[in-house]
Amino acid sequence: MELKQRKSYINENINTIYFGGGTPSLLLVDEIRKIIDEVKSHYKIDDNAEVTIEVNPDDITQKYLKGIKQAGINRLSIGVQAFQDNLLTLLNRAHNSKKAINSIEEAREQGFYNITADLIYGIPGLDKGKWEDNIQTLVDLGIPHISAYALTIEEKTVLGKRLKKGKFSPEEEENVALQFEDLVSKLEKASYEQYEISNFAKEGNIARHNSSYWLGAHYLGLGPSAHSYNGISRQYNISNNHKYIEGITTSKPEFTIEHLTDLDKANEYFLTRLRTKWGCDLREIKQKFNLEVNYYIDTAKSFIEDGFMIKEDNFLKLTPKGKLIADKITEAFFII
Structure with a gap:
């Protein structure tokens, strides 16, 4: 419904569609198919468009993978984050290390070869050996694109509340910097190109979605809190789910618009x-x-x-x- 209301926001052909979080893998396959079909009904989609969905390892099943592939998804962004069960527990993740590896193998079995996986460094308890093991595991699995981010702790999250209670101490900045340097060094040796500070790709696997944003392409964001940019202004949807739905259903969407000088x-x-x-x-x-x-x-x-x-x-x-x-x-x- 929002797409129909805002279809004039951008006029370019579409070469990348991205289902981002929240947790888009909670969508049913039919819902994903309907959204892609709705985009196609309003825009010209390039034949080789990159269509990505973020998925948690614990959401991945053979049936789900087969369904989203048939719906038009051709790229997966898998939130691995770590391969140590105690660190995944600290991060409040539902999956374990075995499931993280299995999810990648299952994706390959269903014909998904364009895969990116996320890692997090700067986690309390993540020492040099464990961090290098995490990097090497993705390299050995043949993942063509890797994103890695330093842990940030928001005050109102589970981690933020644990930190406030003194359950753990944040990692020293010097150690975080060393882990970043190890990341760059190991991936360079494994023939990954660092094309953006946090993103590394094998030849021919630079993410179109990511690079479009950094290179100033126009984009339309749909859903609560979604951001859009058309070269003239930047627009931010309201974050409150109830108010967002009410605004869309009454054709009076709530958003903030910032006109750019x-x-x-x-x-x-x-x-x-x-x-x-x-x-x-x-x-x-x-x-x-x-x-x-x-x-x-x-x-x-x-x-x-x-x-x-x-x-x-x-x-x-x-x-x-x-x-x-x-x-x-x-x-x-x-x-x-």
């Missing part, structure tokens, strides 16, 4: 592009946002001298050292 667009461009292997093109900054590039060159000088950035022709890029403090570097370039 050239400075807003330039800041977002720098924020997203600097995280990638492609870096920031100074020519684009001048052409798209009508800004002088000398500001960016001058700001970059100290970071280049200290080994955090490099300038290749017209591109500013992070070095491996710079990726450890990417947020701090990006903030220095923001124009307010």
